[in-house]
Amino acid sequence: MKVGLFIPCYIDQFYPQVGQATLSLLTKLGCEVVFPTDQTCCGQPMANSGFAALSGACDQNFVRNFSGCAYIVGPSGSCVLHVKEHLKDEKQPEAAAHIRSHIYELTEFILDILKTEAIQAFFPYKVGLHNSCHGQRGLGLSSLSERVLPVFSKPERLLGKVKGIQLFKPLRNDECCGFGGTFSVFEEAVSVKMGKDRIARHEANGVDVITGVDMSCLMHLEGILKRQGSRTRVMHIAEILNAEA
Amino acid sequence: MKDHATLAAGFIQDEKRTNWHDETLWFVRQKRDKAAHTLPEWEQLREWASQIKNHALSRMDFYLEQFEKNALANGVKVHWAADAAEHNRIIHAIIKEKGITRIVKSKSMLTEECHLNHYLEEKGIEVVDTDLGERIVQFRKEPPSHIVLPAIHLKKKDVSDTFHTFLHTEKGNNDPVYLTRAARQHLREKFIASELAITGVNFAIAETGGLVVCTNEGNADMGTHAAAVHIACMGFEKLIPKAEHLSVFLRLLARSATGQPVTTYSSHFHKPTPGQELHVVIVDNGRSAILGKPDFRNSLKCIRCAACFNTCPVYRRSGGFSYHTAVAGPIGSILNPNFDPKKYADLLFASSLCGSCSNVCPVKIDIHDQLWKWRQELSKAGHVGFMKKIMMKGMAFVLGRPALYRFSGATARWVLRYMPFLGKHRLNPWYKGRELPEAPKQSFRDWYLQNKKK
Amino acid sequence: MTSRDTILNAIRSNKPQELSLPVIDKEAAITYPDLYAQFKNVLEAIGGECFEAGSEAAALELIAGWEKGETVIQTLNSVPAGLPGRKAEELAEVDTAILRGLLAVAENGAIWVTEKEMGNRLLPFIAQQLIIVVNEEAIVPTLHQAYEKIKVDETGFGVFIAGPSKTADIEQSLVIGAHGPCGMKAVVIRKH
Structure with missing residues (x-):
């Protein structure tokens, strides 16, 4: 293909x-x-x-x-x-x-x-999935907490195929991280506050890595994590699905 | 005037209080989720509600005339107000004609929109707001910060201090039951003495000429049944075709607003009691113009449940006052630019476009899509002042960044203008609360050309 | 041109093409295996109380045993003379009002009462305590069936009452007894 x-x-x-x-x-x-x-x-x-x-x-x-x-x-x-x-x-x-x-x-x-779930990856870490809004609400990659519809998550399904991974859901599983493109600079204070709150809920689970389908959200979260001196890292989901032993 | 971003930054300075505000409203959102999940047909109800409203808007002239005819036959006096000023004049004329001095008002976002209290105050007429939250903010000379929970920005202690000043309650007694009882006593006196009760309208029924008003406190009923005159104020979009449609809306309204299965009181007014007068003021105030905008007309479906407020991650962390308008939150951000696009341009950017609002909305208003479309309208209409400000913000942190030269061609130009996360500069809004991403030695494209391109 | 005509003309020229009304399929709505149990659960969850009685007489007996304060107005079978014309200041002293409800809704604990049963529109709101008697047969699953059965404009005023008056306007703390009754009891007559 x-x-x-x-x-x-x-x-x-x-x-x-x-x-x-x-x-x-x-x-x-x-x-x-x-x-x-x-x-x-x-x-x-x-x-x-x-x-x-x-x-x-x-x-x-x-x-x-x-x-x-x-x-x-x-x-x-x-x-x-x-x-x-x-x-x-x-x-x-x-x-x-x-x-x-x-x-x-x-x-x-x-x-x-491709209709495949044949992911041959190994990633022995504690991982929190950040549900990026445009992927989730816009593309329908996963069900929304607002709706009364069957629950599913495509990124979670694939991450579930990765050997060694431990997946954790944060409270408020699909709340926005506050990146929002130019929102991150026009509304700097709210944006950073949203990001801090998202990180706090992931870190409450003791994750090593926050992942997601959108590097932009992760770039924003990474910026805050680094400012906080946190040991939690961000990685794009492709990096985890491609990780080998 | 300060814009949303500036006001929000001020709000967030008190981080502990911001967390409290955020968590309190998130709790309401969770109650809403729980209530929605009790009904397997929830999504179907939203669809019906949306379709009924869309239909009603598409035949609004017909339903208004039908409503008027039936209301008149019921003995209701019907008034029409093209704008806020006329709405206020109509109410003032009724007050003046009857020599009324004692007025109570239950919650009506329309009267907030029209600034009725302020208008009457200037004529020396006092209106007592009777919803507990509204009474609290009225004492404090503040506007409501939320359309369903007007005093949600205040803590118990703030209310206690306010009541100590105005109702002489015990200083330092922050018990909500004690404070509510004090307000109950105070407002009972106002209800019993009142000559005129003003209310909003949740739904008006075309086929019967009736009005439905929903409250939990019972303040609309205490007011209207005690006073000799009842004036109900409604934007014309409150009209629905038939009484049976109320089932759809009442099933959605309280569940969406607070997570209750229904409000304590859903009162259906059709005729005045003997000796009483019932007036209804039907208001346009820009609504017919919104009806003419295909991209924005469905904002008129709104039933003012405020679910979009409670779910909005920006609202929860910036508070109602940062929206500098009567109807805040996501729905306010798409309604207010209709009245004054320049003044409310900033509200269109008080959103990360996460889309949660559109998905909680019980009548399926595409709120976040409208925010996006409004941004386009605004730049087309050339509201340069505001847009320029935004561009300047952008420019401030692009200038003089050598790392930018790593970029090539078109990418560099776009990224340079819009994604300038370069430069550890205190004027760079990105850097204020975040570190910058590290620039790698090689871009993906460079790597690809070197390693993969055949 | 009057404002009425201005508004209607603006609407006529701005409205979209006609969109159709949906068919509300009541069969799509939730059903409950035990309507009484559902009604009772919801009413109690929203701050009301729910009692059952085997007959009208048993209901009256039950109510007779309750503390109701000094001033009680009961309109179960007839409206006391003079009640309709009584003003707010005269009703302010009412401790307990006892009314009949025409219909009850299992999904939300609401009871439909019209001004005919109230005798005076202010009564169910100004009383400190409210008691409503309703027949089990009158419980419907949802508001869809409710609006099918009631006629909203049969009288000049009708209301769904779901529990006592309440507010959470002070820091989201629920307080029962805002402006209306501080307590609300439903007595459901169950003949079986």
Whole structure:
């Protein structure tokens, strides 16, 4: 299966190991992965700040890079959701529509498209899963505590396949961490407070690692953990699913 | 005027109190979850509620005329107010005509929206708010900080101090039962003496011309049945087609608001008693304009349960006053820009867009999507002042960051403008409470080109 | 143009295309194996009390044994003369009001009372204690069945009462007895 790897800009710049783990994992699962090297940003930071109208060039570039791919997979629920909901290209509307309906977050791609749970990973640590809102509420990666519907979690299902792992749920399992893109700087005080509270509930479980499907949330939590001098680390779920003994 | 971010930062300075506020409201959210889970048909109820409201909005002119006809036949006096000023004038005219001086009012967010109390005060007329929480904040000359729990920002001690000043209760007695009894005594005197009771309306029924008012305290009923005149104030969107639809809404309302199976009193008013007058004031005040905006009209479905307040991680940690408006919280953030987009632009950014609000909403308002759409509207409408401020905030921590040069081409430009987490600078809002991510030697792209590209 | 016409015209030109009303399928709503037990559980959970009596006479006997204070108004079979016209200051002294409920709702502990049974609209609110007598046959599972049975505009005023008045406006501490009754008892007549 030919898969276009979508590595969001901040992962490219700050967390290359997440891109490497995603690429390695998908390859292990039998995908033929290509990384279009002219990709930049999905345009979400502008759009969420009210400037969706300005992200046209960004969108066109995205379409140029990914229009040949059967599927597009990215290790970020938030960026994937943005593309899914907002990607537009007036010159190539069909190509944009194809991308919108064939772009997947990593864990949903593994379970829903590859239809495999054959995760061969070993990660002997205590892990807390952070449910990033855009992945959870936007893409439906897991059930929501607000709704009265059957309970499930795609990331949890995959993490459950990892040998040696001990998974812990924090209280308020799906409360937002306060990253929210530009929210993290426009509403700095609330954002940091939300992050501190999220961390406190994970640390109450004595976890070694906080993981999730969105590196952006984890980057925010990491910043606070480091400021606090905490020994708790953050790792993207791809790194854990790709971890070997 | 200070914006939400600034006011919220002030609120959070007292972290212990912020935690208390957050936990108190989260507890209400949990009670809501528990109540919702008692009904397997919960999601179906939300869907029905949403559809009934959407239908009612799509035939609102018809239902308003039907309501008016039936209400008139019931002996109710019907008034129409195009805006807040007219709403206030209508009420003032009734008060003046009858020479009324003793007025009680139960909770009505509409009268808050219209600033009725302030308007009447300026004419020398005092209105006694009778909901306990509202009476507390009225003594303190504060607005309510929450539409269902008006005094949720206060602790027992604050209430005790306030009652000591105004009701001469024992100093230092913080017992909620003692304080509530004192208010009960005080307000019973007001109820018994009152000549006019003003109430809000939870639902108005087109097919019967009736009004439904829900309270737990019984203050709306104590007021309306004691006074010779009852004025009920409603935004036109409170109208529902039939009485049977009340079953859907009353099953959702209290469960969503406080986790109760229903409010203690769900009072259905159809006719005044002999010798009494019942007035209803139907208010537009910008609602018909909202009805004309396809992206935003479904905010008119709101039944004011405040579930979105209690679930909102931002509201819980910033308090009602940081929204500088009568209706705070997520729903307030999408309603207020309709009235004054410039003044309330900041509220659209008081959200991480987590989406919890849309999912607790009993009438399925797409609150977080509307926040996003409003942000686009605002930048299109060129509310430059505010947007510029945001850009400046961005610029302040981008300038002079050599590490940025690691970036190449388009990425650098986008990241430079919008994701500038570079620079350990106290003006950098990221760095204030967080460390910066460490820049690796190689980007993923560089690594890929070096190692993987055939 | 009057404000009425201004508002209606604005609505006419701004409203969306007509959307249809949903069909409320009452069968989709929850059912309870024992309506009385459900009603009693909920009422007690919301601060009310629930008693059963085998007949009307037994109910009256039960009530007769309760401490009700000096001023008691009972409207079970007839409305006392002069009650409808009594003003708030005259009713302020009422210790206990005893009324008949027409229907009760298992899911939420609410009882439907109209002004006909009250005699005076203020009575069930201003009394310090409230007692409502209702037949077991009148208990329905949910509000859907309730609104099917009651006619909301049969009288000028009707109310669902669910327990005593209460507030949690002071630091979310629940206090029973806000402005209305400080206690509420339901007596359910169960003939079987």
